[in-house]
Amino acid sequence: MAQMFVMYRTPADRAEFDRYYFGTHVPIAKKIPGLRRYEVSDGRIGTPGGVSDYHLIATLTFDSRADIEKGLESDEGKAAAADLANFAGAGVELFFCDTKEV
Template sequence: MADLVVLYKTPTDPAAFDKYYVDTHIPLAKKLPGLRKYTVSKGPIATPGGPSPLYLIAVLTFDSMAAIGAAFASPEGKVTAADVPKFATGGVEMNFFETTEV
């Protein structure tokens, strides 16, 4: 398995982010070919030292790194990637990696 972890920093307008993310971005991302699971953080994000600068964390699970690459090379992937700057006003970081259960 492989995961794409998307770290969204606090947006300039959290209410607008929430509405757009739920109404527009999630439906786009759910069309990614090969997507096995899509989870998002719920509520405030904390760290051992206190509040986090992150607003939302999304984890998209695929069968492999190749499947992530194929998903984002697809027409649906291009639309989904192009959508991110429309609402992620606080900035975003994306990390891809293979996973193993321990």
């Protein structure tokens, strides 16, 4: 398995971010080929030192890192990436890796 973590910094208007993210962006991103599971954080993001400056973390699961890369290169992946400019102005970071159970 492999996962992509998309970490969104806290926007000025959380309600507007959530409206756009769930109403527009999620349906676009769910069309990425190879996507097996799409999860998002629920509530404030915490750290050992307290509340973080992240508003939402999305975890997208694929069969392999190669599948993530293929998905991002697809028309659907490019559409999802282009859509970030429409709502993620506070900042967004993407990380992806293969995973294994230990």
